[in-house]
Amino acid sequence: MVQLVADKHVRYILMAEKKKESFESVVMDHLRMNGAYWGLTALDLLEKLGSVSKDEVVSWVMTCYHESGGFAGNTGHDPHILYTLSAVQILALFDKLDILDVGKVSSYVAGLQNEDGSFSGDIWGEIDTRFSYIAICCLSILKCLDKINVKKAVDYIVSCKNLDGGFGCTPGAESHAGQIFCCVGALAITGNLHHVDKDLLGWWLCERQGKTGGLNGRPEKLPDVCYSWWVLSSLIMIDRVHWIDKAKLVKFILDCQDLDNGGISDRPDDAVDIFHTYFGVAGLSLLEYHGVKAIDPAYALPVDVINRIIFTK
């Protein structure tokens, strides 16, 4: 069987950061903060975070800090909760949370909660359970969950539950593995998993596995490496991961590697990218693949990073 070519992935990630001349990288630069989180977390899981300059990254992250307390996807852009979590996660990886004005960042996030408990992504008001997760995850890392109405936030998430056991972005929206991860993650962090019908949701999730072993994110879609993360982490949080064939999934992810130049793609033989490289490595981490550090399924950060945060006052 094919092995994980970890060194090549490390090289690919380090190179991807320097290569900025493709159209893909130009159209992605508004979410550079997310890209940095994917790349850096993958490096840390492969125990190679030391190969990037901590000071350089941290000072770049801080150039994206906005006076409102939020972070932008890149220098000079508008802040959004999506990039705020990535920024906080990056600082957590480097153990540099202390440079944050925690009061201000947490007020920015808490300020996005609406009357019904939901969260907007920014001042323009789009609502999505992804933003609920981000807010809860971010505030939990900053130890400021008391700044929001957790009960209402949980009630809103529960109102997005569908008859199939899954969750969507707003009440009545179609179940989607990415949204399910967010809702289950938020419920896990706040200790509210009893709201989930574990057998029913586990059923929907394990039906995402197809004959190739790969997982899809919705019925009738092709399997895709990124769902190794979303489906798998959700299954772990609700204790139903044994309902899928783990060995087949490992093989599927490994088959998506570019064995020559590093990087992981969505499906075998497709072009690799940083997003799927991270989710592939993170998936293997959840599958306890040898040589990959353990990742926390709710916080999407290495377990040792989360422990460091939790066990420091």
Place this chain on the structure above:
Amino acid sequence: MGKMGEGSCSEEDLFDLLNQFEHILESDPLIDEVGFIHPSQFTLLNKEAGFSSEVQPDNRTWRSFWNQDHKLGISTDVLIRLCKDAKHVFLTAFEAYKCDVKACSESCSICTLESEVMKHSQSVLMLSSDFGTAWNARKLILSKKDQPCAFTEELRLSRLILSNCPKSEATWSHRRWIIKMMAQRFSTPQEIITKESELVEAVGERSKMNYRAWYHRCWLVSYMTIEQVLQELNKSKRWAGLHVADSSCFHYRRRLMLKILEPLNVKGSTAYDKTEAHKIWMEELDWNKELVERYVGREALWLHRRFLSLNWIMYFACNHSDVPSETGQSIIMNEETVNFIDNEILLLESSMTIPDTKFEDFQAQALHAAAYMLWLTKHIPELWRMLEEKLGTEKLKCVLSTIAQERSSLLHHLVNHTVNLA
């Protein structure tokens, strides 16, 4: 910036390119489709449009953009430069605009900057549709406008962008913001809702299983009157029948069907409401069965049936009260329920036969059918006894082993629990 003077392109040339692009957008406001095209396609497109190669002026515009019949093609050769420049010019203009607003400068200076920001943000978004800051800049400026036409124009622009980037989340989100603004400031625009719904269907035609597009259509439901809901149910039926693998489209129908049940959840619902809803539900179940039998092995159809059957049993198959029983609560097995289940067992049996031809589709059909029945049993444990009775031990074993081949741990867990419950 530090990207000047590469090759033969001078700085002037570069901004020239952006100017040309913006000039085209300005001079043809009726452009309704945009796309990125490979330079080799230019010759082909020109030939189709009836241009001979001799009369083609050999300038940069001609090799970078193609604009005919309100369709705009942008050469993939110029995308990177164009996109970088557009972003740079936009961010500079937006920064200046924000400074001016803060400083409360004289209104004519703000006006000029405002149109600069609108012009450049449009260019950026045509090239990079998820560039949130550019959409935000437009929202900021639009929120100060009070003529409906400014918002209608914005719907046109975002529609144009969707023609190239049908999955762009920021673009769909921007449309929702516009519609919300219009609903607040003017009146709830019923015909806009209808048009939006048609737009999603058109986009869905070219971009299959597009979650963002169908989410947008579901979002519209909350603005619909009950008449519109019924119309939409009719209108989306044909499309769904032609795209039986598009689960998102069937989810849209579920959203509409639940809207029809809503009156039944409140006290004081009339018998008429219930009869109407009952009729619609029966029709959908019958139609779904037709599709299931015609298009063998389609997961989306069987998942739709799970939803339809469970709701049907909860709402219509218990005659004792008008309030539906919740999932998990014991459901009284009256005659109608028993008849319904009998028919579902027949469907299961016929779906379990696997002919030698088209083996894979029928194998999938058997799995979906078996999983469907077991899924209902999870919600209604009494079903287990009916299955044992009707199917007999041998056939029931066969049903279970069909599932066991694919999902053995799930089955193991469920059978243990269900058998204990029943």
